[in-house]
Amino acid sequence: MTPAIKIEQVHKHFGTLHALKGVDLTIAQGEFFALLGPNGAGKSTLISLLAGLQQPTSGHLSVMGFDVQRDYQQARRSLGVVPQELVFDPFFNVREMLRFQAGYFGLGRSNDVWVDEVIEALGLTDKAHTNMRRLSGGMKRRALIAQALAHKPPVIVLDEPTAGVDVELRQTMWAFIQRLNREGHTIILTTHYLEEAETLCSRVAMLKQGEIIALDSTANLLNRFPGKKLRLKLNGSLPLALQPLLRQQEGEYVVLNLSEVTQIDTVLLELRQAGVSLQDLQLIESDLEDVFVDLVGRV
Numbered sequence: 407m408t409p410a411i412k413i414e415q416v417h418k419h420f421g422t423l424h425a426l427k428g429v430d431l432t433i434a435q436g437e438f439f440a441l442l443g444p445n446g447a448g449k450s451t452l453i454s455l456l457a458g459l460q461q462p463t464s465g466h467l468s469v470m471g472f473d474v475q476r477d478y479q480q481a482r483r484s485l486g487v488v489p490q491e492l493v494f495d496p497f498f499n500v501r502e503m504l505r506f507q508a509g510y511f512g513l514g515r516s517n518d519v520w521v522d523e524v525i526e527a528l529g530l531t532d533k534a535h536t537n538m539r540r541l542s543g544g545m546k547r548r549a550l551i552a553q554a555l556a557h558k559p560p561v562i563v564l565d566e567p568t569a570g571v572d573v574e575l576r577q578t579m580w581a582f583i584q585r586l587n588r589e590g591h592t593i594i595l596t597t598h599y600l601e602e603a604e605t606l607c608s609r610v611a612m613l614k615q616g617e618i619i620a621l622d623s624t625a626n627l628l629n630r631f632p633g634k635k636l637r638l639k640l641n642g643s644l645p646l647a648l649q650p651l652l653r654q655q656e657g658e659y660v661v662l663n664l665s666e667v668t669q670i671d672t673v674l675l676e677l678r679q680a681g682v683s684l685q686d687l688q689l690i691e692s693d694l695e696d697v698f699v700d701l702v703g704r705v
């Protein structure tokens with residue numbers, strides 16, 4: 407099957423800055439994929455190259471088999487991008503804006519049913535006739551998500567879609583995006599909320615300084631850290647014998663790395679022998695954030 411996204415040896419220079427250093431990435435149709443990386447890693451640059459908003463310095467990108475430069479229109483029609491920033495046309499109301507957007511991709515009135523479905527799914531029904539200018543920040547964000555979906559693209563890219571949005575929108579949006587994924591749409595997500603990526607995405611690429619440094623299924627990445635963490639609040643300082651297990655200090659808590667659960671016995675014994683009592687104890691599974699911190703540093 408034609409891949410949803412194919413990126414081959416893509417380089418991007420901004421003057422002397424080498425923002426993307428030979429990125430290769432293939433995303434199959436129907437995947438729910440996370441593109442993660444710290445600030446400045448090159449995620450947005452990669453997305454704007456996919457959307458044809460910028461040109462690569464070298465290399466090739468295609469969407470649903472269409473080269474983003476040679477077959478620009480088909481590639482662009484295959485892609486819906488929810489941008490990070492709130493940029494919108496202030497002259498239209500929500501429904502007009504969505505119809506206009508679909509019309510831009512050559513879709514006529516027959517698409518209106520879909521536009522209304524998107525409006526409803528994103529909780530915009532009450533605002534359908536409100537001018538974009540008059541929407542609150544959260545509602546504008548909903549409208550921008552709707553805008554990216556208005557032409558029902560097979561590939562949907564969400565660039566930090568939940569930055570600064572409330573819990574209700576997150577839930578509504580993810581329910582709808584998951585439905586679209588079940589119906590066969592390919593979803594690519596960039597987010598700094600690693601919990602979201604862990605819950606939603608089956609495969610992850612981690613980008614650092616313009617290079618992919620990890621590309622694997624979410625499950626395999628998590629398996630790299632089979633251990634658990636023990637968070638302890640102590641009446642006293644951590645005994646010397648336990649220092650080698652120390653992972654980090656989190657306020658009043660110390661976090662220890664455990665390779666197996668039975669190590670808890672040893673920890674408790676050492677604490678007792680050192681006369682240090684416990685105020686609180688939590689056992690935590692490793693998560694995507696641990697993998698991320700280990701590979702690329704803090705988000």
Ligand SMILES: Nc1ncnc2c1ncn2[C@@H]1O[C@H](COP(=O)(O)OP(=O)(O)OP(=O)(O)O)[C@@H](O)[C@H]1O
Binds near residue numbers: 443445446447451452
């Ligand atoms: N138009 C531009 N001109 C010059 N430099 C740019 C331009 N766009 C991006 N950069 C630089 O390229 C690098 C990658 O930026 P990019 O926005 O792609 O990172 P990002 O991974 O999306 O970061 P964030 O998580 O902060 O959104 C950064 O060093 C950035 O300063």
